[in-house]
Amino acid sequence: MELPPLVAMVGNPNAGKSALFNALTGARQKVGNYPGVTVERHSGRIALDDGRPVELVDLPGAYSLDPSSPDERVTRDVVTGAQAGERLPDALVVVVDASNLDNHLRFALQLIALGLPVVVALNMVDLAERDGLVLDPAALERELGVPVVATVAVRRRGLDELRERLTRTVTGEKVRRLTTSDGSIEDDIVTLQRRARQISAAATVSETPVRRWNHALDAVALHPVFGPVLLVALLFVMFQAVFSWSEAPIGWIEGGIAWIDDGVRAVMPDSILRSAITDGVIAGVGAVIVFLPQILILFLFILVLEASGYMVRAAFLMDRMMAGVGLSGRAFIPLLSSFACAVPGIMATRTIDDEKDRLTTILIAPLMTCSARLPVYTIIIGAFIPARQVLPGVGLQGLVLLGLYLMGIAGAFVAALALRRTVTKGESSGFMMEMPKYQMPRLRDVGLGLWSRTEIFLKRAGTIIALTTVVLWLLLSFPRAPAGQSQVDHSVAGRIAGGIEVVVAPIGFNRDIALALIPAMAAREVAVAAIGTVYAVDDPEQGERTIVENLQRRWTLPTALAFLMWFVFAPQCISTIAVTRRETNGWRWPLFMVGYLFATAYVMAGITYWLAVAAGL
Amino acid sequence: MTSPLHLGTLPRHRRATVEAIDWARLATPEARRLRELGFDRGVAVEVLHRARLGGGPIACRVGRMTVALRRAVAVAIAVSLDPQSSALPEPAE
Numbered sequence: 001m002e003l004p005p006l007v008a009m010v011g012n013p014n015a016g017k018s019a020l021f022n023a024l025t026g027a028r029q030k031v032g033n034y035p036g037v038t039v040e041r042h043s044g045r046i047a048l049d050d051g052r053p054v055e056l057v058d059l060p061g062a063y064s065l066d067p068s069s070p071d072e073r074v075t076r077d078v079v080t081g082a083q084a085g086e087r088l089p090d091a092l093v094v095v096v097d098a099s100n101l102d103n104h105l106r107f108a109l110q111l112i113a114l115g116l117p118v119v120v121a122l123n124m125v126d127l128a129e130r131d132g133l134v135l136d137p138a139a140l141e142r143e144l145g146v147p148v149v150a151t152v153a154v155r156r157r158g159l160d161e162l163r164e165r166l167t168r169t170v171t172g173e174k175v176r177r178l179t180t181s182d183g184s185i186e187d188d189i190v191t192l193q194r195r196a197r198q199i200s201a202a203a204t205v206s207e208t209p210v211r212r213w214n215h216a217l218d219a220v221a222l223h224p225v226f227g228p229v230l231l232v233a234l235l236f237v238m239f240q241a242v243f244s245w246s247e248a249p250i251g252w253i254e255g256g257i258a259w260i261d262d263g264v265r266a267v268m269p270d271s272i273l274r275s276a277i278t279d280g281v282i283a284g285v286g287a288v289i290v291f292l293p294q295i296l297i298l299f300l301f302i303l304v305l306e307a308s309g310y311m312v313r314a315a316f317l318m319d320r321m322m323a324g325v326g327l328s329g330r331a332f333i334p335l336l337s338s339f340a341c342a343v344p345g346i347m348a349t350r351t352i353d354d355e356k357d358r359l360t361t362i363l364i365a366p367l368m369t370c371s372a373r374l375p376v377y378t379i380i381i382g383a384f385i386p387a388r389q390v391l392p393g394v395g396l397q398g399l400v401l402l403g404l405y406l407m408g409i410a411g412a413f414v415a416a417l418a419l420r421r422t423v424t425k426g427e428s429s430g431f432m433m434e435m436p437k438y439q440m441p442r443l444r445d446v447g448l449g450l451w452s453r454t455e456i457f458l459k460r461a462g463t464i465i466a467l468t469t470v471v472l473w474l475l476l477s478f479p480r481a482p483a484g485q486s487q488v489d490h491s492v493a494g495r496i497a498g499g500i501e502v503v504v505a506p507i508g509f510n511r512d513i514a515l516a517l518i519p520a521m522a523a524r525e526v527a528v529a530a531i532g533t534v535y536a537v538d539d540p541e542q543g544e545r546t547i548v549e550n551l552q553r554r555w556t557l558p559t560a561l562a563f564l565m566w567f568v569f570a571p572q573c574i575s576t577i578a579v580t581r582r583e584t585n586g587w588r589w590p591l592f593m594v595g596y597l598f599a600t601a602y603v604m605a606g607i608t609y610w611l612a613v614a615a616g617l
Numbered sequence: 618m619t620s621p622l623h624l625g626t627l628p629r630h631r632r633a634t635v636e637a638i639d640w641a642r643l644a645t646p647e648a649r650r651l652r653e654l655g656f657d658r659g660v661a662v663e664v665l666h667r668a669r670l671g672g673g674p675i676a677c678r679v680g681r682m683t684v685a686l687r688r689a690v691a692v693a694i695a696v697s698l699d700p701q702s703s704a705l706p707e708p709a710e
Contacts, residue, residue, distance in 0.1 A: 063653035068646055102680040103655045189652040197680075215665065218683070222666040222676055316666075316685045320673040329674065329685070353646055430647045430690060431674055434654060435683040 004045070004053040005170045006087050008078055010111060011095035012104045013061030014436040016123045018042075020095055020153035021058040022445060024162075031452065034085055039074045039350070041086075048167040057089070064189060065110050068353045079114060091117040091170050093162070098135055098150070099128035099437075101203065105196035106189070108144070117169045118146045121162055125150045127437065132208035140203035154442055214437050221313045231317050234310075238301040239405075242294050242371075249293035257286035276473055279536040284469025284529035287375065288461050291525060295371040295457060296450055298340040303449045306333075307441035312433055319431045325413050326420030328354070328431040331361040335412070338368035342576045345370075346583055356426040360419050362580055363593050366571050367412035369405045372524040376567050377404055379528050383551040384560040400564075407568045411600070423592070460523065460575075468519045469529050476515075476537045488515075488538045507602060508562040508609030512554065517572075524572045558612035565608040569601035622698065624677060624691035627664045633696040635660045642693040651690065655680045662696060 011017045022029075025044030032041045042058040059078055060071035067073040074083060081088030094111050096104035112118050122137055141148040147165045151158030220226055261282050268274040305311045311333055319329030330352050338345030345365045352358040369377075381397050388396045420426075472493060481490035488494045493515055500514035509517075512534050520527035528547070535550040551560070571577065571594045580590040627633055635658055640648050656662075656679055665683060666676040676685050 063650070066649065068650065100681045103682055106653075106655075189649070190657055193652070193655060193657055214683075218666060218676070222668070224668065227668075312685070316668060316674055316676060319685075319687070320668055323672075323687075353650070427644070430644070430687055432647065432650050432654065432684065432686045432690065435676060435685055 003087070004055050005090040006055050006057060007091045007093060007166065007170065008057050008059050008089040009093045009095060010059045010075060010079060011061060011121075011123075012063060012097065012100075012107055014100075014434060015061065015095045015097045015104055016153050017061060017095040018058060019442065019445060020093075020121060020123055020151060021056065022448065023153045023156055023159060025056055034074055034083065039071055046163070048170065049164055050167055052167075052170075054166070054170060056093075057086075062107065064107055066189075070350050079111065079116070089116060091119065091166065093119050093121055093166070095121045095123050097127075098122050098125045099131050099133055101135070101140075101200035102193075102197050105144075105199055106192045109192050109196060109199075112144060112146055117171070119162065119165045119169050120144060120146055120148045121158070122148055122150045123153055126152045126155065126157075134205040134207070135203050136205050137203075139205075140199065143199040143202050217438050218313070218435075221310065222316060227313070227317050231314055234305075238298070241301070242297050245297050246293035250290050253290050253292065254286075257282065257289070261286075272477065275477070275537075276470065279533055280470045280473035281466055283532050283536060284472075284526065285461050285466050287529040287532060288465050288523070288525045289458075291371060291375050292454065292457060294374060295340060296454065298371055299450060299453050300446065302337055302340060303446045304441045305336075307439065307445060309436045309438045311336075312435050315431075315433065316435070323431070325416040327357060327360060327416055328352070330431060330433065331357065334361055334365060335368055338365040338370060341370050341372070342366045342368065342573070343579045346576065346579050349583070354430070356420075356424040359584065359589065360416055360424045362583060363419055363424075363589065363596075364412040364415045366573075366576050366593065366597060367408045367415060367569065369408045369568070370524075370573075372573065373404075373567050375525045375528045377401055377564065379547060380551070380560050380564055383548045384555070384557055404564060404568055407565075411569060415596070415600075464574075465523055465526055465529070468523070468526055469533060472515075472519045472530055473533055473537070476533060486538065488534060491537075493518075507566075507606035508556075508559045508613070509566075509605075510555065510559060513559070513563055520572050521574055523575070524567065527567075527572075557617045558609045561612050561617070562605040562609035566601045566605040569597055569604055571597035571601075622696050624662060624664065624675065624694040624696055625688050626692075627662075627696055627698075629664045629667070632661060632663050632699040634699060635662055636695040636697050639693040639695070643690060647690060651686075654684050655682060656694065661699075662694075 009017055009021050021042065021044070024046055028046075029042055029044035032043070034041050039060060044056050045053050046056055047053055057078070059075045062072040062075040064072075065076045065079070067076050077083035078086050079089065079092065092111055092114075094108045096108055108120060120140070122135065122140065125135065128135060135150075137148045137150045147169065149158050149162045149165055151162055153159075221230060261278055264274065264277055264282065268277070302311075305314070314336070315329035315332045317329075318332040322329055322331055331349075333351070334345045334348040336345075337348050342365045345368065346362050349358045349361045349365070352361060378401075381400055385397045385400050390396050390399055475493035475496070476488060476491045478491060481487045486494075488511075494511070496518070497511050497515040500517065501509070501511050504514055504517070512531055515534055516527045516530040519530045531551070532547045535547065555563075577590045577594060580593055581587060584590065622633070635656060637658060638651070638656060643651065660679055663678045664675055665678055668674050668676075672688060674685050674687050675691050676683055677691075678684075
């Protein structure tokens with residue numbers, strides 16, 4: 001079957017490209033990956049006016065065809081036909097921000113010079129008008145020599161015209177050859193910039209200076225005193241919301257899981273198979289799915305902060321502090337995302353141009369307390385830390401949780417300092433960033449972002465987590481112990497754990513923990529499910545006992561504290577290791593990361609255990 | 618023109634024009650990014666914010682964009698005050 005024509009959407013960062021892409025393709029989009037690199041490929045099918053289908057692909061934002069990050073490299077390679085796994089596009093939609101033509105036209109000129117059929121989308125004309133700028137698309141069209149369409153992606157303005165111009169541009173004729181050879185692509189930026197400014201001036205009808213509310217917002221957000229205060233307040237609200245907003249939905253999910261569990265018990269006779277389903281799959285997957293609300297709330301904040309343009313302001317405020325440990329403000333964004341999950345966090349480091357800076361950020365990202373640690377923290381804290389008020393409104397449990405978060409951050413800073421002086425030694429990197437205009441985040445874009453996170457999470461829960469809990473249940477249940485003997489001791493898993501216990505006993509870990517550590521490599525949150533499964537298999541008669549009661553009966557306080565400390569540092573998640581391997585192109589750095597984090601976790605858990613024992617806890 | 622003024626010492630909210638950029642002081646990727654963000658001789662600039670006293674980054678307007686950069690880069694950008702800038706103060710923010 002013949003493939004439909006390929007149209008690539010390309011433009012500067014902050015040109016509103018993705019919003020335009022979303023408006024054109026709606027829900028009919030696919031997210032994939034370019035082979036060999038972890039740059040996401042967003043594509044979707046649209047129908048042209050004459051009914052022909054076209055595949056639209058949204059390329060990463062770039063400033064020029066001279067790439068300085070993996071994202072920008074993909075953009076260049078696709079438009080020059082050099083990207084593995086991608087055809088040379090049949091046409092380009094070059095998206096430019098109407099209120100920033102001076103800058104965006106430079107890249108547009110570079111792209112037009114390639115010789116592919118081009119339609120320019122003069123996007124966000126409404127914002128330009130709000131800034132007192134009136135433009136003449138026809139004049140721009142004359143100057144550039146390609147069709148220009150004024151669009152407002154978020155209000156769906158200009159979409160029909162854009163499609164119509166595209167219908168005429170995509171002729172079906174194969175593009176013969178790019179006019180520019182690869183060597184001359186690197187046209188002098190300054191020359192192009194000057195030409196861009198001339199064109200921009202020619203297309204500007206009038207310009208009335210108006211007071212920009214953007215500046216008024218920045219006057220607060222970037223204020224030397226109020227700025228940092230606002231940032232801390234926002235982060236506080238964010239973490240507070242993760243806990244308080246999630247209570248009700250977590251209750252609903254727990255209710256749903258209990259209902260399913262009861263249903264299975266009602267229709268199936270008591271058997272090994274039923275035990276596999278209830279104690280294995282439902283208990284394991286259920287223990288993880290209850291954390292979906294917290295993860296989504298965290299992502300909601302991060303998506304809104306990013307879409308509104310505030311995230312770059314936060315990076316600006318944090319630059320000074322990050323410079324202190326040899327990083328730049330840019331590292332703040334991936335690190336904040338890592339509080340939700342290190343995988344998107346590590347992927348977000350792609351916007352960091354400096355290679356060593358980026359590598360350091362990747363290596364410390366797993367120290368940010370990701371949401372998968374929450375189930376572990378919550379349950380252990382609930383079992384061992386008394387719910388006592390330390391100060392009015394401040395509980396001891398909350399304080400311990402905060403301490404664990406801070407421990408991770410402090411660990412990350414110390415690690416960054418150490419890494420920058422040793423393995424990622426080099427000149428301190430710079431910090432140079434465009435600060436986009438503030439924008440009202442669009443419900444639709446945030447919704448799409450959240451939905452894709454939910455999909456990834458549920459897929460993970462349904463596959464990796466379900467599988468590991470079933471395998472663990474099998475290893476725990478066989479061979480069957482003779483009457484009167486402990487099933488766990490007799491099982492395959494129990495024997496393996498006996499071996500691990502020798503290694504972890506000096507840091508206060510018992511056999512249950514040794515058992516939980518293996519499946520927790522698949523995903524940290526499985527540790528809770530694993531411990532639950534161990535106890536469910538161990539004493540089926542006492543199945544009524546909750547995990548918390550079992551923990552209190554079998555663990556000492558020093559062991560529990562050491563376990564918490566272990567989870568602050570341990571690189572306990574295969575996905576993180578895998579994404580690090582992809583992002584650093586090899587095993588060297590992920591192995592280094594696993595090594596240094598495990599060593600730190602072992603030492604810190606040991607110190608915690610022995611200090612707690614010495615203190616008589 | 619008395620002493621040479623650069624983006625690092627330019628007072629806030631004073632309109633100025635880039636006179637020269639000392640490319641030799643900048644690392645290659647930094648220089649390229651600076652060009653890509655539109656810095657060039659003759660471009661209008663204005664310092665909008667300074668992060669904190671002593672060494673924090675600077676937010677400045679260049680053309681129609683707001684760009685954050687560190688002081689180490691800012692000092693390489695020589696500027697001159699626009700003559701009419703004192704007559705047209707920014708509206709209070």
